[in-house]
Amino acid sequence: DQQVKQNSPSLSVQEGRISILNCDYTNSMFDYFLWYKKYPAEGPTFLISISSIKDKNEDGRFTVFLNKSAKHLSLHIVPSQPGDSAVYFCAASANWNGNKLVFGAGTILRVKS
Amino acid sequence: DADVTQTPRNRITKTGKRIMLECSQTKGHDRMYWYRQDPGLGLRLIYYSFDVKDINKGEISDGYSVSRQAQAKFSLSLESAIPNQTALYFCATSEGGAGVEKLFFGSGTQLSVL
Numbered sequence: 001d002q003q004v005k006q007n008s009p010s011l012s013v014q015e016g017r018i019s020i021l022n023c024d025y026t027n028s029m030f031d032y033f034l035w036y037k038k039y040p041a042e043g044p045t046f047l048i049s050i051s052s053i054k055d056k057n058e059d060g061r062f063t064v065f066l067n068k069s070a071k072h073l074s075l076h077i078v079p080s081q082p083g084d085s086a087v088y089f090c091a092a093s094a095n096w097n098g099n100k101l102v103f104g105a106g107t108i109l110r111v112k113s
Numbered sequence: 114d115a116d117v118t119q120t121p122r123n124r125i126t127k128t129g130k131r132i133m134l135e136c137s138q139t140k141g142h143d144r145m146y147w148y149r150q151d152p153g154l155g156l157r158l159i160y161y162s163f164d165v166k167d168i169n170k171g172e173i174s175d176g177y178s179v180s181r182q183a184q185a186k187f188s189l190s191l192e193s194a195i196p197n198q199t200a201l202y203f204c205a206t207s208e209g210g211a212g213v214e215k216l217f218f219g220s221g222t223q224l225s226v227l
Contacts, residue, residue, distance in 0.1 A: 009153070032213040043117070043203055043218030044156070051213070089155060098163075099214035100171075103148075103156040 003027050004092050006104035015113045019077040023090030023104055026071065030092040034101065035064060035075050038087040047088075048075070080111045116140045119204050119219035126194050127227050134189045134222050136204030144207040145187040146216065147171075147179060149200040156203065162187055163209065194226040 005024045013019045023033070031052050036044035050057040050064045050073065057064050063076045077084055090104040117138045126132050136145065147159040148171075158171030160179040168179060176198060178190045191198055201223050205216040 004155075006155075034213065034215070036216075041220065043205075043220050044216075045218070046215045049213045049215070091156075093214055099209075100146075100158060100161065101156075101214065101216060105153050105155040 002104070004090055004102050004104040006088075006090055006107050008107050009105070010108040010110070012110045012112060013080045015082055015111055016079045019075075019080045019084065019109055019111065021075040021077075021088050021090075021107050021109065023073050023075075024071055025073075025092050027092070027094070028068070028071065029094050029096060031095050032093045032099075033064070033066060033073050034091045034093070035062075036089040036091060036103075038089065038106070044089055077109075080109075082111050082113045085109055085111045115220065117204060117206055117217055117219035119202075119222050121222060122220065123223045125225045125227065128195055130194050132191045132194055132224070134202055134204075134224070136187045136189070136219060138185050138187075138204075138206045138217075140206050140208075140217060141184075142206040142208050142217070143184065144209045145181065146205040146207070147177075147187070147189045148203045148205060149173070150203065150221075151200050159189065159202075191224075191226075194224075196226045199224060199226045 034049040035047040037047045038044040066073045087106045089106045091101040093099045143164045146161040148156040162181045204219045
């Protein structure tokens with residue numbers, strides 16, 4: 001049973017518009033949530049994170065929103081750029097589990113120019 | 114040079130063969146991990162090591178073994194490869210400690226078992 005779910009396998013967005021990637025989780029004990037980005041033939045790279053005690057974290061064009069009551073988080077990219085085209089993985093960790101990351105299945109984002 | 118280096122980048126092998134994937138890092142991190150990526154399943158943890166004398170199974174360790182030869186080296190072995198072990202394998206490291214655990218990944222090894 002997947003604890004972290006990304007229900008949209010792919011998303012296509014026009015350059016300059018907003019990209020919204022969604023992630024749901026089942027375990028209310030997660031302490032941190034992270035987003036990783038992966039380009040073809042490369043390993044995933046860390047993008048942004050949020051603590052469970054916050055509801056928003058922003059870093060440039062990237063903002064992550066956390067809704068704990070709904071067990072849902074989302075990554076907003078504004079404005080989207082063609083270089084943002086990649087696979088985005090949502091991940092979660094819990095202190096009680098040694099902070100090991102549990103990953104979602106990933107969402108392929110395509111930004112069209 | 115990459116901070117986390119995996120070798121080989123690609124490998125094709127036959128069912129029943131023993132194969133080793135190697136990982137080395139220059140980040141000085143104590144924690145190292147092996148993940149596999151499968152379409153629709155994301156990244157799943159195979160084994161992890163929090164220091165040289167520490168080895169732990171992840172969620173999908175059956176059919177795999179690991180060796181932590183040094184702080185900087187962590188290898189993954191498939192004793193008798195089978196086709197459903199065909200996947201993209203990633204090694205990762207992290208610093209450990211309190212707070213959010215950021216992983217740093219290698220570029221991956223694409224393994225095909227025929």
